[in-house]
Each structure stands twice: as C-alpha cells, then as structure tokens.
Amino acid sequence: MAKPKAKPEKLQDKEILTSELAAIVGKTPQWIRQLTRDKVLHQVGRGKYCLGEAVQAYCEHVSGGKEEEQRPRLIDFKTQHEKIKAEKAELELEQMKGNLHAAADVERLLSDLILTTKSRLLGVPSRIAAACENESAEVVEAIVQREIETALSALAKYTPDKIGGEIDHGSPEDG
Template sequence: ENYIPSCEVADIIGRDVRTVQKLTKDGTLTCEKKKNKNLYNLYTVVREYCDYVAKLGKKKISSVEEEKALEEVRIKRAKAELAELEMQELKGKLHAAEDVEQMTSDLVMVIRSSFMALPGRVAVELAGINDATELSERLKTEVNAILEDLSNYEYDPEEYRKRVRYRRGWISEERDDE
C-alpha cells in the first residue's frame, strides 16, 4: 500500500504540514487513521490536491473576469454620466466654467466701458456747475443711470448655447454672427 504521513505529503505538494492538516480538516484531502497517525494514500492525495489547485485557478479566473465586468460597468456608467452632463450643457442647464468666465468678462467689460465713458459724457455739463452739492447729485444721477442699465442685464440661454456649439466646433464665428 502507498500510504504516507502528512510530512511526506507536505514535501510532495511543496507546502508545510499545517497546510496539509488544514486541507484535511476542510475535507479537501482524505486520510485514514492508523496507529493514531493520519496516513494518506499517495495517489489519492496527489489527485485531490491537483483538483484543489484547479478549483483555485478557476476561482482566480472567475475573480479576474468579475473584476473585468465590474470595471466595464464602471466605465459604462462614467460614459453615461458624461453623456448626461453634455446633454445638460447643450440644453443650457449646465455651463462650462470657461463659458461662464467668458460671459462674466463680457459683462465686466460693459460695466468698465460704461464707467469709462462717464467723464466724457458729463464733462461739459459739469463744468458749468459751481455748487458742490449739485455737482455731487448730478454725478450720482449718472452713476445710478449706469447701474440701472446694468440691472436690466438678463441671462441669455441662447448665448450660452452658441458658445457651447462654437467651443465644440459645431459652428464657426462667421456663421454665428449671421
């Protein structure tokens, strides 16, 4: 008979004795008790260990396949989220920071030009005023007129849509001006 002790099984499979004992306890390897010792049939234990290793390999493959599937799901979700964000942007519900920055810069330039034009617009009229209070009131009236103009500024979703289409290269500046 080809019965061997656990230490020889450990040598054959390249593991330690504790691993052999654990695999025996788990039911992976079968043994027979002879004279208070666990003895293993050489052919049976080698076949059982090979089956065990093959199962581990399948588990690793399925684990890799599962990771791959999870990664594909993550990528598809990210693509769907990106498509949703692009749709929101095209509908004018979401704005790219660069478009907001550009529109804000345009507004700041309008404000700047309004205030820069103020001295030239009122210089002649103010030159004839000698009373400081009257001069102050006239300047306040002009500044309030500029601020009133600016308070009429309205958000134009179509302007943002144009900027998105232009940024994406769907329309050219010449065509946009038409």
C-alpha cells in the same frame, strides 16, 4: 467474496488535461498555459489541472481577481467607467436643457460685462464735464448719480439666457 465498490471520483476533484480545460473555458491550450505562467491557474501534475479549482480560478480571473486583494479589479474599473459615462450623459442633458453652461461661456460673458461696465464708468467724467460747468453741488451730484446709474444699467439687464449666445454690448451712445 465480492470486491468493495470503488468510491466514485467527484467531478470537481477530477484531473483534466490542458486541452480539456481549454475546451471547457472556450480558450486555447496556449491561453491556459499562459494563465499557468501568470500563476492564475495551478497544475496538480505536468499538464494536469484539478477541474473544480481550475474553473473557479479562471472565473475569478475573468471577473477581475479576488475581492480581498489590495489591487483594483477589472470589474471595479468597468463599474467606475459606467458611472462616469452616466454622469457625462447627465451633464450633457442638463446643458441641452439650458440648465448648465460651459465655464468658458460664463467666463466670456462675465469678462465682457466687467469690461463694458468699466469703460462706461471711466467715460463718466468726460460725459459730465461740460454739463457740470458752473453748476451747484446738488446738480453736479445728480448728474454724476444719473451717469453712474446709466453705466451700471448693463449689469441690471443681465439675464442668464445670454450665456452661450450673443452678448449685449449696449448701444454706442452708452460708451
């Protein structure tokens, strides 16, 4: 009577040694033992691993862990990092095109505009005092109106292309 054929063992169910698994994944046996201590890989016997389970567990570990786990995966951090780099490059491009300005530049420009306008407006009384002496109310009103309009003209001359460049402080006669 012939012996029954032994069922061949499936490759994924084959038990392999630590050194064999290390050779398969391209790491050292010490690395495999560390992953075992970290509970990434599970031994089926002393120094033995089930090939299919070990390779799948290692691949999962390399990709950052299981998706259903509540902790972030390495691949998630890498994806987020790449998105941030793309956003940064986009902002730098817009800045080079002149469509985006640094907050410090805008703050400096607006601060200068406000201070210049304030000083011009505060200088109005001293500039018109002599001109308004013994004048009628209509003439005084016209002189005050003209001086205020002159002081505010710096705001009307504002253009966005001055951001990041030199700021127009007006002429010394303007105050």
